[in-house]
Amino acid sequence: MYVGRFIVVGPGVGAYRVSSRSFPNRRIVDREGTLTVAPTPDAPETDNPYVSYNCVRESEGRAVLGNGSHVDPVTEKLDMGYPARDALATALLSLDYEKDDYDTPRIAGVVAAETATVGIVRRDALVVEDVSEPTLVATYEEDDPRAFEFAATDADAAAREAYDLDFEHAVCAAGVAVDDAVRTAVVNGAD
Numbered sequence: 349m350y351v352g353r354f355i356v357v358g359p360g361v362g363a364y365r366v367s368s369r370s371f372p373n374r375r376i377v378d379r380e381g382t383l384t385v386a387p388t389p390d391a392p393e394t395d396n397p398y399v400s401y402n403c404v405r406e407s408e409g410r411a412v413l414g415n416g417s418h419v420d421p422v423t424e425k426l427d428m429g430y431p432a433r434d435a436l437a438t439a440l441l442s443l444d445y446e447k448d449d450y451d452t453p454r455i456a457g458v459v460a461a462e463t464a465t466v467g468i469v470r471r472d473a474l475v476v477e478d479v480s481e482p483t484l485v486a487t488y489e490e491d492d493p494r495a496f497e498f499a500a501t502d503a504d505a506a507a508r509e510a511y512d513l514d515f516e517h518a519v520c521a522a523g524v525a526v527d528d529a530v531r532t533a534v535v536n537g538a539d
């Protein structure tokens with residue numbers, strides 16, 4: 349099954365995977381703790397505004413994950429002191445779903461050591477909820493957050509598990525683990 353981009357978030361652990369039919373020539377680059385989805389050097393030029401963005405950022409001991417430019421305002425709202433629910437709701441609603449051929453939803457999560465919050469804005473809904481166990485939400489098909497079996501407890505394992513999940517067209521994945529610090533890891537398919 350093809351679900352496009354997806355996140356899995358739960359207290360203390362999270363992952364984000366880029367799956368892509370249309371733009372497979374991409375990778376995740378680690379720039380001092382901010383993880384950025386970027387084209388590989390051999391990628392064809394594109395004017396699609398939705399395929400390069402920060403997919404993981406850190407805010408005061410929490411990790412923010414998501415599939416587009418909304419990751420930045422979610423992080424900035426957290427920095428300002430907004431609760432995770434409000435940071436997600438504000439940023440997702442203001443940017444809304446992507447204005448592409450698929451009305452692609454924006455998905456995001458905030459992972460703290462003991463808590464996690466997941467969000468999606470689709471054409472028909474804005475959903476933001478606190479979750480107490482690993483929870484999946486994706487851009488297509490799996491676009492209602494649901495509890496999801498996810499064994500990883502550290503960042504490397506989370507990135508690997510997300511990359512290896514049985515959804516089509518894996519491109520690259522990021523993992524996060526949060527306890528007294530935020531740790532990140534990356535798996536790039538091209539490596």
Ligand SMILES: NC(=O)c1ncn([C@@H]2O[C@H](COP(=O)(O)O)[C@@H](O)[C@H]2O)c1NC=O
Pocket residue numbers: 352353366367368369370371385396398399415416446448449450452453487
């Ligand atoms: N975040 C991403 O990495 C991303 N990659 C592709 N998209 C959007 O989704 C559309 C469909 O892409 P695909 O056929 O690869 O699933 C693209 O035209 C683009 O507008 C993205 N936007 C949201 O997921």
